[in-house]
Amino acid sequence: MSYLNASEMTGGYGKADILHSCTLTVEKGEIAVIVGPNGAGKSTAMKAVFGMLSLREGKVTLDGVDITGLSPQDRVKKGMGFVPQVNNVFPTMTVEENLEMGAFIRDDDFAGTMEQVYELFPILKEKRRQNAGELSGGQRQQVAVGRALMTQPKLLMLDEPTAGVSPIVMDELFDRIIEVARTGISILMVEQNARQALEIADKGYVLVQGANKYTDTGQALLADPEVRRTFLGG
Amino acid sequence: MFAQSMKSGDPMIRVENLVKSFGGFRAVDGASLEIATGSITGLIGPNGAGKSTLFNVIAGVHAPTSGRVTMDGEDITGLAPHELFHKGLLRTFQIAHEFPSLTVRENLMMVPSGQAGETLWNTWFGRGRIREEETALLKKADEVLDFLTISHLKDEKAGNLSGGQKKLLELGRTMMVEAKIVFLDEVGAGVNRTLLNTIGDAIVRLNKERGYTFCVIEHDMDFIGRLCDPVIVMAEGKVLAEGSADHIMENEAVIEAYLGTGLKNKVKAEETAEAAAHEDHGAQPGLGDEAGKGEAQ
Amino acid sequence: MSTTRQPGGSSAIRAPLFFAIMAVLILFEGFSSGWNSALGILNMGLLSAIMALGVNMQWGYAGLFNAGAMGFLALGGLAPVLISMPPTPGAFKAGGPGIMLAFFIAIVAVLAAVWIWRNLTGRLRGLAVTAVLIVGFFVYRWAFDPAVAAIEAINPSAQGNLGGLGLPTLISWPVGAVLAAGAAWLVGKTALGLRSDYLAIATLGIAEILVAVLKNEQWLDRGVLNVNGIPRPWPVPYEIDLQNSPDFVAKAQSWGMDPQLASTITVKLAYLLLFVVVLAVLIWLTQKALKSPWGRMMRAIRDNEISAAAMGKNVTRRHLQIFVLGSAVIGLAGAMMISLDGQMTPTSYNPLRYTFLILVMVIVGGSGNNWGSILGGVLIWYVWVKAGDWGPDIMAALASPFPEGGFKEHLIQSAPHMRMLVMGAILLGVLRFSPRGLLPEK
């Protein structure tokens, strides 16, 4: 059984279904990347995995435990961390407070983790007394990822973490993601910078209209000319 | 229709010594640059370099702390956004600003200004004219939607679109009118790369066929490289370098501040270090002193 | 504002259904408590609907939270006093010139201050403006006070004010709209830059100021002493005249009606006719406007001002436009209400009744929807009136299981407050089961 196993998810926002029996699995320490056209339901699938969307069918298990019925904050306690695509910072709290909030469920001392985040994103240290709402787009994105890292999750879910960040930071970010995965944390992320993402992915999903279209290793997907042409921009 | 009046090559927008500070912090710190008429100018730079702020000042969202902006030689510093729109200056937002309770199609149809139906009097006594106008608008909106591959969503409330779809809608709005210059703030972020290529084609087409001038902020260097000439690099509120995309990508200071040395190379760490050492072409002379400062940091 | 809205439950039959319910309620009232009462409720309900329509234009179309409906309503109510009351003999001669001089001085002072503000810079500017305003204020008072004293001295127990022009009351309705629009223009010029809740509280305050003026400027409208006997608008007759007219009595009797009852009903029907005509015109105008590019533009501005501005829409001007128009409609309703009541009592303007209740009407009806405002206006007014009747009954029922004595007594004595409880419960009920109103904007 995979570490995260979201199988046959079907559901949507009320009217028509967005997801059609979509399945996502991630092993321990593995990086799984979801790619696909805009509006394919990638974010929706992420939300479904995190319990922010009620599923009509399908179930989600984490480490063998069925968590389909749990609320998002309970999933956080089970070791899941999530960076949403939009609205992913606390705008009128300072950068530092944003990070603190990431560590909300932790009872231990999180100063070390915070240092690590600052190391990863030096600009955040500089701006730590500034409200996140006043940051530039890319800076915010860094805060968002930093916040999720503060949780020290066992499964980290990232919805387009590199949208709007500069190449140098993007590299750093991917770098760090690899490192994180190496420590045994599972990563599930949605990316539009698909080529770079698949490069580091152990597993890739191509989602189209809420259903799994291709599933393979990252490298294999990159090599597939059809996938390249239709989804990765040639 | 606007563009014809101007000779290609003259600066459309000239920014002189622009400063914008928030509290004590100078987000734009004495930037000077020009955007040539008929060009697709790229604007890149590290996160927080002040690109969006620069856009916002030019587009009249923020008042500048000091400095001047001209368009076609006319001083437009501090004009209100709607006045700039009427001068043919359009922009998109980095964080999509759709009208959530309007349908996707309505989001497009509301764009053109001076619609007869926007005058109350006409809504009561000028129904005929409005009907004609609306038919034309509808047609145009549907064309744009087709182009953006989201025509199946035309009656959906814009608030329900996915992140990328909203971005497309942003772009679509600029296509509803004859613009002189369009400022695009990260149209690509969150947009599928295949679609982004299509968008790129559209930009080129608008530029070639309709004479739009573009200024594009983007972090995707493929996209920048394919589309933009020249490329302006900002860092810490100033212009760091300027030149063709190829030149810029080889600029030491730019690599250090912005591009980094590339992921692939990092994975194979040793090779990267060497490769970087070789690419030592020195700073481009664009705006020399800024470049120097950029390097010095 | 959140993006996940409830799935719109509006179907084609929804509106007709609710209007049918409304009609049934009114008919039921007519059969059970008499047509006078039913028509009375309907008339005031339609007036409320007009007020709600005005507020809806501001809130529903443009997202401007005007919490000062009361002020514009009251100001509109001044029009019948100034237009249709007979002039007070000698009052104008005694104080008119002085008052006009005073206003002239005030305008000059304000213009001078504005001019200085625009043309001077530096520290001097603030000082100069303050100085001009203070001096202006004292000169103004110098001209104003004696004039007011002279007017107020004329027959104070019955008049003591300028009086009106003695023109037909119908003329005062558009004048009421213009008065309110004028005030709204001034308010809009200064306060419309404010956002959401701030505009709300600013307008709330402005409404208080307007009512304070009406209460305290005795020379204008007798202040708290009230103006009585404001003439009715054409073609509404007086009951007494009807009862004294042999023709009418004969006709009523030939229909088998008591002449007195017939007279009161005739009067109410005449008002009803007027109100329906006004409402019909307004709804035609607003529906046309709303379902056009203008309406689309307003909704866009409401959704996102920054983006609308970037799309070339002059947000400030549009806000001003809709604020003035909406206020004009409220002022119109104010004037109509005064000519229905036949008296102007400035003390009766309180925010609960004339601002919040109207907002409740708009929201319950469905903001952004003109028909919703009408439904909300009539329905909520019906409830507001009937809650006063139902309250004691409900209370009596509630109290019945308790033994006679202090507690039961206390409950029964508290019965009038049931009105509030019933009102609150209905409001909460509607909002619970149809949060976007009974007739949601589609």
Add this chain to the structure above:
Amino acid sequence: ADVKMGVLLGFTGPLESLAPAMAQGAELAIKEVSDSGKLLGGDTVTPVRGDSTCVDAAAATAAGETLVTSDKVSGIMGAMCSGATTAVLQNVAMPNGMVMISPSATSPALSTLPDDGLFFRTAPSDARQGEVMADEILEKGIKSVALTYTNNDYGKGLADSFEKAYKAKGGTVTISAAHEDGKGDYSAEVASLASAGGDALVIAGYIDQGGSGILRGALDTGAFEKFVFPDGMVSQTLEDNFGSEVNGSFGQMPASEGEGHDKFLALATAAGFDGTSVYSGEAYDAAALMLLAMEAANSTDPKVYKDKIMDIANGDGEKIYPGELAKGLELIKEGKPINYEGATAVHLIGNGEASGTFREIEFKDGKMETVQYR
């Protein structure tokens, strides 16, 4: 048959605390008549309450309308505040030919308002109270006062009539400032009054409204030591809340001495409410007057019995006091004239309003004591 009588008072709104005792006063009279079984050969009388809210003319009109058209009352005891009363009179009573007797609307304007002979009041006009108060103050040797009034037709009307009378008689009013009822704070008003000075402060307000706030502020800051209280202020609450703090202050209220008053108090106490509450007695009288007039006219039709009201109130037959309504009904039935005195020594003048006997009170040792009647 059952005769219905409207009891239209401001049960909610700014004067909600005065209304219950007034309603109970009126209902006391109604019950008395009904229980006697002597009205029109055995008719019962039922009170129907309506809420005039005191400030909302439209709601008051609607409430009046309901009373007349749906409850089919034969007369209205009310309304309470002058503004609401005028509205109901003009919009409901006159069109429908309904009799209204208000126990408490005291605005001078109501004296001259055309009413088709349908409107009466058992309370005197404030024009009269102003005079009485002026005399009273001057007799105490106080030559200069500060004046504050509640900002409505009652307060302003009373203040104006007082100021005029007082000045005419040689007194000085240092300031005449309005205060709004029900507001949170009266420091500004107290400060102005204090600055203007004067030997006493006249508070033409309501005890459980702004009047109390002003009084509290004036006492606490030490701005004034002597106060003059007109009707809206004189009540048990005043004594309970301020007692010895206002020793030496005085005031007056429409009320009369003697038998009627005492009898009413006893009845009220027995019925479980405070008969000294302002206008409670007037309410009793208003209801009683109307019922007695019905008997005299032998009809419950307002257009018929309205003409009998003055006769009952001012007749020169036997005096009828509270608790004696049955006797009154009998006498009328026998065709004998009666003079209804009631709780407040009812005597209607002019257009049908109380002539105004006033009880003058003074605070001594924290207690309100009646000094004299005038």
Add this chain to the structure above:
Amino acid sequence: MDLINALVAITNYVIIPATAYGAQLALGALGVTLIYSILRFSNFAHGDTMAFGTGIVILITWGFQAMGISLGPLPTALLALPFGIIVTAALMLGTDKVVYQYYRKVRAAPVVMVMVSVGVMFVMNALTRFLIGVDQINFDDGARFVINARQWREMTGLSEPLTLRSTQVITVVTAIITVAALFWFLGKTRTGKSMRAYSDNEDLALLSGIDPNRVVAVTWIITGALATIAGTLYGLDKSFKAFTYFQLLLPIFASAIVGGIGNPVGAIAGGFVISFSEVGLTYAWKKVVTYLIPNWQPDGLVQLLSTDYKYAVSFTILILVLIFKPTGLFKGKIV
């Protein structure tokens, strides 16, 4: 001497009363501001919540008085206050369960929440009146004055009186303590920060493991406490009357907004701005002038504006502040 008399007059009639009133407004505004910043709507039921809380405190105070329990020189009501807070907080939690919770779930627009709060206002309005009636109630016992006019005159020999009521002192002291505690709580404690996080971005708070129900509950409890404290202090200082508490809503909102809504410090400052402008700008300077210029007897009151327009004054100030500083004196937040 006359100079001192003039100063005393100003202190007695302007500074002391305005300070106490300002503190009362400030406490009310704190509650409004808290709900605004965390639950994101303007709570029109706040005035009636204050009335309800105070009603409970009064009932309990009467109970204590009947049992002969007192606090010596301090009002017994202070002893009853904690119990009143518990009951009011419970009511708040109940209301939230029955009413507000649903709207959060469906993510209703703020204005719907405002309307809902108007509905709650109507209901609470009735509830309070059922509970304790409509009459004016004085429940102040203990020592009324710290210094009263007579003592002052005997002490100083000045002709101008100066009084200081114990309730004024209690009000100001409590206001300071409350705001300090609240500020510390929101800015420094984990729960406080989680409340701010929730107010900023509800979804993200969820994703950080913050329990929204807890945040909401804590918010309502604090609001209930603030309302009860504000209402009780106000009632002690002036008197209790249900209707007045509804009327207080307007100046309370004005205070919250002048200061910058959503900002606790702003609420405090706003309270004082409103109270001082009401009392100060309509002050009649006659007395002071007569002290300062002994030979001049002004025939007017030397008053800039009559008190008729005192509300106009405070609202004009409000509007001016908003025009020149659109987010209030201290930066507030806009939903």
